[in-house]
Structure formats: C-alpha cells, structure tokens
Amino acid sequence: MFFHIKELQYHAKPDCPDPVFARRLQEVLGGQFGEITVAMQYLFQGWNVRGDGKYKDLLMDTATEELAHVEMLATMIARLLENAPMETLEQAMGDPVVAAIIGGSNPQHAIVTGLGAAPSDSNGYPWNGKYIAASGNLLADFRMNLTAESQGRLQVSRLYQMTNDRGVRDMLSWLLARDTMHQNQWIAAIRELEEKEGVIVPSTFPKECEIQAVSHVLYNFSRGDASACGPWAQGTAPDGGTFQYVAHPEPLAPAPQLPPAPPYVFDTPPHVLRDQNPGPHQPPMA
Amino acid sequence: MFFHIKELQYHAKPDCPDPVFARRLQEVLGGQFGEITVAMQYLFQGWNVRGDGKYKDLLMDTATEELAHVEMLATMIARLLENAPMETLEQAMGDPVVAAIIGGSNPQHAIVTGLGAAPSDSNGYPWNGKYIAASGNLLADFRMNLTAESQGRLQVSRLYQMTNDRGVRDMLSWLLARDTMHQNQWIAAIRELEEKEGVIVPSTFPKECEIQAVSHVLYNFSRGDASACGPWAQGTAPDGGTFQYVAHPEPLAPAPQLPPAPPYVFDTPPHVLRDQNPGPHQPPMA
Amino acid sequence: MFFHIKELQYHAKPDCPDPVFARRLQEVLGGQFGEITVAMQYLFQGWNVRGDGKYKDLLMDTATEELAHVEMLATMIARLLENAPMETLEQAMGDPVVAAIIGGSNPQHAIVTGLGAAPSDSNGYPWNGKYIAASGNLLADFRMNLTAESQGRLQVSRLYQMTNDRGVRDMLSWLLARDTMHQNQWIAAIRELEEKEGVIVPSTFPKECEIQAVSHVLYNFSRGDASACGPWAQGTAPDGGTFQYVAHPEPLAPAPQLPPAPPYVFDTPPHVLRDQNPGPHQPPMA
C-alpha cells in the first residue's frame, strides 16, 4: 500500500518557461529509459520476488523513490510549459525564437494535455510495458536495472548540456546524483549475487545440457581480426572457462530444405516451386 | 556489406512437428530479448561507434552471428509447423491433444504466415525498434548487451524444460552455450571499460555538477529496514564513495503550486478551481 | 513524494493456483481500463492541475489507492501461477485440464516473467501511455475517469463469473466495491463541475464561434428513423438548447477537387490522372 505526501523530494522549478526543453525533458519521464520505466520495473520486480528479505525491500525502496522522480519531472514540464501556446506561422515572421518554438515544441503539449506532461517520450511515442523486465531471476533483472540507470543518467547528462536554466539544472543535478547512487547500488547487489551464484544467468541450468565446446568461443564473422585483441578472445573467462578465438568459422549443419506445404494452406504449390524453367518471357539460360 | 551462405551455423531440426512449441519458441526469435533484438542491437551499436577498433569489430562479429541464430530459429519454427493446420472445434471432441493444439498454437501461424515463422513474440506481438539500445556510450550499451544475453539465456533455459524433443533440445543447447559465451564476453568487455573509465556512466560528466551529497545515499521509502542490511547501504561503494542509509527520508521542496492556465487552452477555468464550495447538492462541510 | 508499506490494502490470496485465470486477470491489471490505467491517469491529472485544492487532492488520494490495487493484482497473479510450468503437448494426452492449461495460459508467464505478473493485458499486449487522458480540463478528464471506472468494474464483474475460487472472488469483491465508490465520487465531482460551468466541454469557448444552428441537430444518416424517438431528438437539451431532428440531411459543400501535386513530390503526374481514356487493353466504353 502507498501513501502520498504533497511535498516534492527535491525542487522542480525552472527559472523560465521553455516549451522546447519541455518536449526534450519528456524523454527521461516517459521514454525507454525514463523514470516511469524504472518505477514500473522495480515495482514489478519487487512484487514478483518469490521470497522475502533485503532484495525485495531494496526494490520497493527504490521503486517508491522513482515515483517521486516521475512527479518531479511532470511538475517541471508543466512549469516549463507555462503560458506556452502554439504559435501560428505568421507569428514566426522575423522572429527565429518563435520559429524555434513552433518547430521544437510538442504540439500535443498544447492540443492534448493543455500545458501538462504526458506519459510519452520526446517524440510523443507513448510509454509501454515492453520497456521493462521482471523475470523472476534477480541477477538478470539487476543487470537490466544497472542498464536502465546507466542509459538514464547518460540521457540526463545530455539534457543538462542543452539548457542554461539554473532551476532545471538544479533538478537534473539531483537526478544525476540519484542515478549515481542507483548505479552503485545495483553494482553492489550484482556483485553479491555473482559471488553467491556465479556470473552466468541462469546459474542453475545444468552445464551438461549446453554444448560446452562452444561456451567460450569467439567466432570471427566480420572480416578483419581486430576483435581478437580483446580480453574476450583469450585468457580466463569470467565464469572460469578459457576463451578461444576461431578466425574462420564454418557452418555445422546443411542448408535447410523445408518440405512442401500441405495444400490446405494455399502456399505456392510445390509444382510451381519445382518447375524451375525460366518462363516463357525469357530465353533459356545459356 | 554482408554475404549469406546457405548452410546453417548449427542444426535446427526437430524430431517431430509441434505447433504449440512453435508458438512458444517465437519468444526467443521475435520477443523483447529474442535473437532479432540482439542482432539489431549489436548492428546499430557497431554502426554508431565513433571510432574504430576492437569494440566495433566485436560488435559486428557478434551481430553477424546473431543473424545466423535468427535464421536457425525461423527454420526450426517452420519445421515445427509442418502439416499443422488449425483444427476445428469439432475435431477436439474426445481428443485433448487436439484441444491443446487449438488453444496452444498461434492462429497467425496458419492464417497469416502459412506455416512459417513471424517477427513477433509468443503472443503474436511484433518485434519493435524500442527493444534495443545503441546510445553511443559503450559501457552503457554493453550493460544492455549483458542484460539481453542474460534474459535471453534464461528464456531459452525455460523453453528447454518445456520440450522433450531431442532435435529441439539440441538446437537450444547450442544457443545456451553461445549465450554463455556472449555473457562472458560482455562481462570481460565491461570490466575492461570500467577499469579504463570507472563504473559510473557516463564517466565524463563532471562530478561537481551533481549533488554529491546524495550520490551514495539509500533512502528507505518502504516501511521496514531489511534493505539496510545489504552491501549497498554501508561500506565502500563501487565508485569509491561511501554508502549511507537514511531511515526516514524527508521531502526537500514544498508542494508544487502551478499557476493558472492561460484562457486560450480552455483548461478548467481558475474560478472553478478556486471556488471550493462543496456545491449545491451537498451540505457545507462542518 | 511517496511511501510504501509492505502490508496490502486488502487480501490477494487464491485458494488454488490457476494459470488460466492468471492470464485473464491480467486484463484488469495491464489492460486498457486496468488498474495501471487509472493509477497513471489520476497521477498525471493530479500533477497537471493548474491550481490547488480539493480536486487535486482527490486525484492524488485515488491515484495512490490505485497503486495499491496494482500491487494486489500483481500479487494475486503471482500466486495463481505458483508451480505452473508450461506443459508439453504430450502431457495433454488424455487430460483435458492439461490441454486447457496449455491453451489458456499465457506462455510469457512462464518464459518471460518466471511465474510473475506483467504490465500487459490478457492477450499479452503491453500497457501504454495512450490509454490515459490528462487534458488539463477537469470536466473532460473526470468523464474519462468515470468511463474508466465503469469499464473497469464491468470487466471485474465478468471475471468474477469466470471463477469459483473463494480467495479470488474475495479480492474481486473488494475491487468491485471500490469501483462503485469511484464511480460515485466522479459522478459527484462531475455534477459539481457541471453546476459551476455548464455541461459542454470546454465551457469557456465562445458560443458565437461555433455554428450554433447545428449545435442541437440530430442528423439521420442511417436509413430508418428509430433514433428520432429518443430524448436526444426533441425537447430541451442538457445545455438548455432545443433538440432538432433532420430526417434527410443534405451536404452543404461541393465535392472537393484538389489541385495537382507539384512535380517534386512525384505523385501520379496530372496528365495521367487527366487522361481518362480507358487504355489500350480495353474497348472504349459504349
């Protein structure tokens, strides 16, 4: 169960409205790696944990904080949109700033949300449930969490460079710090799980059921061998095996030949496929 | 530029057709963490690398291999669908196997693809470009790669348990081994990058621009303190800082008050929002 | 800012696992009118309100409760999935219950989420941000809220009929009651707003800018005149106007003729469109 308090976790007030930046900021609210993603991801991971204890608690702590970040961003976007109507083309005459607003703002901020935030990204593509992972395997999921916090902090860093507004930068510097913490915490949790379980997910699948001869082989499928020089092509692998490099990979199975389709699916009939004459339009091949 | 050879990287031939398993197998072909995802993810990361060398080569090597896995899965699915029409309800009478096929197979395998594979997941949801990440920051992206290989191998492990067909299991044991390698390789590459750059993405964003006081703080937003017992709540953080635990987080900013909307957006007019009388239907509040 | 407490708002425990019902229950978790929809809808409406006071508070109260409903449903689904693997086709032999599970359960519950809930509907289609409305106009939005609670309660009612499990029914009876309250509350709020503003959204758009002659006209575009017998075809309209019925509507503007496309867009060239000869294959029309 949740409770809401009306105060914000941190400030979310720009010095000035800026509808162009409002559009851009939507990316870290409702984009692939935005705050809705991490909030929902941690919630579903927490609810799906089969067992109790510190991992579940950590997930719920962080999920609940991310809801506060969604709130801060939604608030900031609404403020950036203050008094921001959609200008007409005429109004652009002689004024590049108006021209930039016409092009750089999101028309749905005016037409659809009435100067408010939306659960979508900087191009107006809606947030969706396929952005998240909650697999029941915490090591797999914490890697997704670390990814999301890494991609998210990267995006916030880029946004920080795209504004000079002190209020906006103040809020972003909060989010950057929290993303630093969240990267740190997921790395720490991943390390603990890897020490308990090993590094390969899932750890409990019996090794003899995979073809171990190729579990540590780098195949060179791209002309040139620059990839042979990395720590992934020789020496001890993270799971204790030994990396190998195969410079000229060969196929191990013949070219597939699918049998004809049964007539009741109305695929191209076998005789048409078989009849390999070039057809009446064309001279026979030399 | 690419070349195709007709032979398969490894066998993809079931002992028997099984349209129910064909539907399930679509998950690792066209699902969120299926082979199309890793193929496209590595391709776009490789093409977007600004610089040349071993990382780019490693990406292109692995991407090109994943195309071969897409091919193997598409071939396997087509073979699992051999002679698999859509049964009618009548045909289910007295035969639970037919009943199971009616329910467990994907109707689009018969109606749409004519007993072939589709670029979609086990529920028929199409693959889309939002599944992948290619951010230009290799550490962020390699974490996504490790995630995808972890979630992917987890799904293949589960699928392995859902079939007794030796041919299918043979192919899955190949994919499992390759996913082991790919987890190993991305871990090795991540470690190398972390040693060069440090663990926090992006490494080049100036620390003084984040609010460092909260870069290592775990806030307890969920009643109970089980999360205080983890390696993320005390001691040295992966980036060298010191974790702190805040048992009772407090908001740092006042409740937001948005100014009224301008009249030309036709939001609820301010006087309606201001007029807080309970309304004629109801007695005034005591 | 939010806090989480680990206890549930109400019980979410089935008597028995049932993976088929788990799939169906996803509809009211992650479907168009599921609990994620109302939670996100009320949150965004609350954050976007430009003004403070009871409406905003009501939105935040209800939004926060809906998060607890998402939690209850996610918990219930995880419990319904306990020990629910995906059966093989062989296992269906002779057992219609197994056959029903094979077909009626969601393969992603086993392959993707590892016996946990997902933010998607009963067909595995992911929740997305286009399900919600937060327009800044409370009367428009409260009508969406009333709709969502109506459609949602309807779906819960149907699900209630599809199970005999006492634990599941107990939880559904809680949700049904809360949906009753939420319908009641939005009706009460809508009535208050309508009394303050009038019934037509938006109330502040100047009437003289619409073509008032047709603001109360029912056009009969479908052969037959059954629609003439309703309260919408005569008498006083809700906004005080007088309904009219037009049995034989006529077009008021000529057929549109678009001018030719400029050559640089490479549309069909005008001379091809103009040249209306039937073409050499065909005899001229008699």
Add this chain to the structure above:
Amino acid sequence: MFFHIKELQYHAKPDCPDPVFARRLQEVLGGQFGEITVAMQYLFQGWNVRGDGKYKDLLMDTATEELAHVEMLATMIARLLENAPMETLEQAMGDPVVAAIIGGSNPQHAIVTGLGAAPSDSNGYPWNGKYIAASGNLLADFRMNLTAESQGRLQVSRLYQMTNDRGVRDMLSWLLARDTMHQNQWIAAIRELEEKEGVIVPSTFPKECEIQAVSHVLYNFSRGDASACGPWAQGTAPDGGTFQYVAHPEPLAPAPQLPPAPPYVFDTPPHVLRDQNPGPHQPPMA
C-alpha cells in the same frame, strides 16, 4: 451497407496552405480522441448492440456522420499541404518562416503521403484500435462517447486559437457545433439509461457480491485533507448510499510472502534469496 456521396457535409477549404497547421490538425483526425476514434467507436458499438432499436440507430447515425468528418479533415489537410515541399536547411537562412516550417511540419506529409493526410496524430503516431471502447454495456460505452466528444471538442477549441485562417476556422466552427450536439445527445442518452438502470455500471451485478462496507468510502491516501471538503466525502452518493471519509486508512491484509519458484523456471534460487549475509565485499552490518 454504406453509400458515399461526393459532396462534403460542410466546407473544408483553407484560405492559404499552412503545413505547420496541417501537422497539428492531424491530432483531431487520427489522434486518441480524433474523428477516426469516434467513427470506429460508434460503428463497433452499434454492430455489437445485442438488440435493436433507437440506441443502435443513434449509434449508426452518429458513426456515419463521423465518417464525413474524417473526410472533411483529410480534405482540409491535403489542401493545407498544397505546394508544401520540405525545405532544406539552407533555405532557412534569414527566413524564420521557413525555419518554422522546417521544424513545425511533419516530414511524413512530404516523404510518405505526398502532400496528403495520414491516419495518425500530430506527432505521427498511428491511430490504433485500443483507442476505442465497445463493451456491450451501453451506459459504460456512452460514458466513453461523452468523454471522447468532450476531449475532442477541447482539442478543436485549442486548434481554433492556433490559426487565423478563416477557412480553417469555418470548418472548425462546424466541428465545434457538432461536438456540442454530440455531447448533448450522449448526456441525454446517459440520463435515460441511468434512470432505467441506476448510475453504477454494471447495474445488474448483485450488490451482495461486493464488499458494501467500502462502496462509499473515500480513503485519504494523500497527506492533507482538502479532499474531505467535496461532495464525494459526505452526504448522499449518486447511487443512494452515504459517503464516508476515512482520514487514516489502514492496510487490511498482511504483507504478501510468495513461496519459492520451482527449479524449472530458473528464477533466483531460494538459497540465494534466503542467504542474507551481506556478502564478502562488505563488512557485516553493525
């Protein structure tokens, strides 16, 4: 069955081309609450009505009119795009109007549709079938209809403010009037249904199957009690019950504990979850 006549229901001719406005106007053609939505929504509701009579007829009348509105908007957009190529960046030099066109127009209007309309919204997101509701319960559905007409008229009002073109405004003033009528008609129809059935959807679900003790309770889940002052917190509820206000809601069920996952799903193994030692990297907690 349908017939088409080539004349338009009303004028759809701008004074001047304006590709920026063409992009914006797409919102009410192919957006969430655009004309395709209402046309398809009323069609599916009409076709799904189980029974005949005035409601079905009203739905078909209105659906058929909405097809004419889709036609008017598609025509208007094509005309707004006349001679509108996509300008190059060079052409923007010194001309803010060109700059505004570059940014404010939809590139797909030139590249994809060849100066024609598309079934998508103002950000190029395609219309989809999840925008509509057709549940078989007319009261639930008419509430959705009223919502769609309210959100739709709100959007048209905003668009009206964003142009000075007399031709465009003339068409919008037609749509505004028709939306006024449609709001009126759905309110009238809703009132009639509510009088026949009562206000809670679905009306036929037995009350004793919901937990009636909480059917009229407002829970205060958000700090502060502004929401206590509304007509939803006291007095008689629309369905005849009596509203209650609970200032300090308490959870009614214990924190959920999910049993361990079976080994064949390869979730995090129970011993890893149970073993709550902080791990070797970290000092034991004080």
Add this chain to the structure above:
Amino acid sequence: MFFHIKELQYHAKPDCPDPVFARRLQEVLGGQFGEITVAMQYLFQGWNVRGDGKYKDLLMDTATEELAHVEMLATMIARLLENAPMETLEQAMGDPVVAAIIGGSNPQHAIVTGLGAAPSDSNGYPWNGKYIAASGNLLADFRMNLTAESQGRLQVSRLYQMTNDRGVRDMLSWLLARDTMHQNQWIAAIRELEEKEGVIVPSTFPKECEIQAVSHVLYNFSRGDASACGPWAQGTAPDGGTFQYVAHPEPLAPAPQLPPAPPYVFDTPPHVLRDQNPGPHQPPMA
C-alpha cells in the same frame, strides 16, 4: 458524406456459435490485411488523390464496399460468440471441447467486448494506421491494394478450411469472390497506369539522377547461383533495360570511420576507444 442502410451487403449468419472461430476470424477483420485495412487504405487514397475522375471514383466505390465487409465480419463475430462465456478450468475436466474453447478463444471477447467484435487481429493486437499506404502515387498505391487483396484472399481461403459451418462458409465465399474482383480490378488499373507511365515508380524521377549502371544488375550475395536461372538475371527487363548478373559482388566504398563524438554527448570518450590495450585482467596478446 456517407449514408448507412441497415441491411447487410450479404449474409453473415453462422449455423452455430463457435468462439474459437470467432477469434480466428478477427484476423480478416482487424489484422494487417483485414477489411479495416482495405477500407481505410482506399478512403485515404481516395481523399488524397490530387485530381478527379475515374481513379478517385473507383477508390471511393471500393472503400465504401469494404465498410460493408467490416460490418459483415463484426456481425458474424458477434453471432459466433453468442452465449459464449469464458469457461473455468474445472469445467474442462473430462471435456476436450471445453478445454479447446478455454484455450482457443480470445479472453477479451468475454472480458472486454461483452461478446462482440473488436478492431484487432486473431491475437488481440489492435489495428493501426501503419498498415496502410496512401502515398499520392497511384501506381505505388494500387500495387499495395493488389497486395492487400492477395494477402487478404489468401487468409480467407485458409479460414475457409478451418470451419465446416455452412453459414460461415457462405459468407467467406462472398468475400472470396469480392477479393477475386478486387484483385482483377487493381490488376486492370495497374496495367493501364503502367501503359501510360511505365513500370518503375515513380516514373517522373529523372533517370540520369540514378546510377544507371546498376539499375538492372542482380548481385549474388548468397552462396550458390540458383538465382542466376530466373528471368530477372538476363534478357530484357520490364522497363526495357537488360538484366545483368554479377556472381561476385565487391564493395565499392571503404570501411566507414566515424570521427569522435563531441564531449557534450558523453559517448565513450575517444581515449577509451583508442586505448586498445587488452586491459589489466588479461595477458597481452601474443
């Protein structure tokens, strides 16, 4: 403008309800090549034609007929769902037909639409506006029309085989015939346009702006040369050129080297990319 008449173009009445077939039939109602697709495609093509005359009229004629087909299918699906509740798992005991219904029917037909049709496909994926093409170039678009009618008739043929219901088959035999006509008509129209314009779309793009040396070359990018034996590898091409076959294609441009990213995007820094030492974990490469 449109008019609706209540009678159907043709019969749409099954002998018996069949919820499993109802689910499958959704494919040709709301799937990629279903009737909504052709209706919307022809409408948008018709509205976007820049010029008047027989092509536009043909489009509007056919579009309007397709609306009648949507109506027939929606009606048929509602009738196939008559009295079709969602069975419980218990009810499957001993009855494979019930088991098949549990698995083979679409849960949303019961939970969401209340035994009515939905604008989605046989897996519940919603229809969307990206299924259609309306490019302004009639030859390009008529080819899409011919495709849609071909794929559509193919799907209807498959569905015909999946049912023995005489009423359903009667309706399908109508749709099959109409699809035959529509294939015929688009072929006839395409031939006429090709005779006027030539076969390459767009016909008006100046030939000297393409690299004509490769306009008729088949590159053999797949090992083996079976493709050399077709009418596309030699002889006169449809546009009058001469086909050529290149057995061993070579790249014509060097490997791309992207310059480093500017620091403000926080990509992987150039020194990390440049520093190609294998890293401290690993022995230097031999």
Add this chain to the structure above:
Amino acid sequence: MFFHIKELQYHAKPDCPDPVFARRLQEVLGGQFGEITVAMQYLFQGWNVRGDGKYKDLLMDTATEELAHVEMLATMIARLLENAPMETLEQAMGDPVVAAIIGGSNPQHAIVTGLGAAPSDSNGYPWNGKYIAASGNLLADFRMNLTAESQGRLQVSRLYQMTNDRGVRDMLSWLLARDTMHQNQWIAAIRELEEKEGVIVPSTFPKECEIQAVSHVLYNFSRGDASACGPWAQGTAPDGGTFQYVAHPEPLAPAPQLPPAPPYVFDTPPHVLRDQNPGPHQPPMA
C-alpha cells in the same frame, strides 16, 4: 549463416553534417517501407519458402543486399549528425538556421542515440514486425515486395529533392538505381508466377467455393459513375472473366438482429434495450 565485411557496398558520406536531413533520412532506414522492412521481409520470406531453388535464392540474395543498405543509411545518418548538439532556445535568437535545427532535428538523435542512427522513422516511431509480409505464398509476397520497392523508391525520390548535398545525393542515386532493379526483378518474377499459376491469389482455392456470380462485378457505391469508364468495369478481366458494372447495388441480406446477451456478461440488460420510452426527462414523441 552470414559474414560481414567492413567495406560498404557504396559510398555513404555527406559533404556536410545536417541534423535536419538526418531526421528525414530515418524514414527510409526504419520507416514502413524503409530498408529494415525489405531486409526483414525478404529474410523471412526466404526462410519460410517450403521448397528450394531460384526463388529462395533470389530472396536471400536481395535480403543480404538490403542489410548492406541498412548499413549505408545508418552510417550516413551518423555522419550527418556529426557535432550536432541540441541547441538551446536562446541560441535561436537572430538565427533562423539554428531555429530550423531546433525544430527540424530529432531530439532522440542527441539524447538517446548520442549522434547515431535509430531503428525508427522520421517521426521517431520505431520499426515493427507488422510492416512485413511473409505468407508462404510467393505470388502474394512478391506483390508486397514490388509494393515496398515502389513506395521505397518514391520516398527516396522525394528525399533527393530535399537536399543539395552532393554526397547524400550520390548515395541516394545508388539506392534509386537498386530500387529500379528490385522493381524490375519482382515484376519479372511475378510475371513468371502468374504465367504458371494465373493471376488470382491463391490460385489453388477451388473456384466453385466462391460465389462466382460476383467475382467480376464492380459495385457503384459512390454517387456518380466515373468509375464505370475504366478497364475494370467492362471487357475481359485479367483472370479471363468478364467485368460487369452494377450501378445501383442492393443489399442481399436483412438487417442483422443479435439476440440478447446472457446475463453473466453484464451487457446492457435486454429490458433496458427493449423499453423504448423516451424517458421521464422528455415529452413523448409526437
């Protein structure tokens, strides 16, 4: 199996960066008819062919070439984005070119991909698997291929007009030529199949199972008879039948009447539908 070589099939190097054109060029990379579409379409068609030989080989040859085109476009977009940050609104002051960049570029190119390409279209909508067709019926599929190459070449033609950059135009002139070849090749292949099978897809469905009386009838559903003058309304049809024109089509089936819904779905109850009194608010109809 695939191999990659690092060289490009053809040059992909602009004279100058241009972030606005980078956004537009995404259309033919990741849009509905972009290069990802044709690559994936030909791959899936090739893998799904049930039989071997020249058609399958042709598909794999062309698919593999299209992967090289995806690579060229991704490379070109990355180069067009060189040093292209997202400008701030302030920077637009006095400079329309900056204003145009603010509006005309895709914010995700800076925030999400770090100056790299993305698998999405010119509006940021992601590529998805529903863009392609691979039905198992080659004639149906080759028509889709011809369509895709026609729509694709049309889009490239339009893009060619939107830039003066010689490097960009050079690459586009390559793609234009290859699209010419691909249109030629699919036309040649279609002609061969049509000569073997006939023109109606699927050719093997028994004619007596369709209602042949209407297989060659053009119904005039749109007022006016311009469509009667085309080669589709009279004379010999492409399949050998004779076209007929019906000026005044009549419905052939009665208006549908659906029976009431069973009570357990909670649709509007039959008595409410039956009770056709106008309701207490309104005077009875005269």
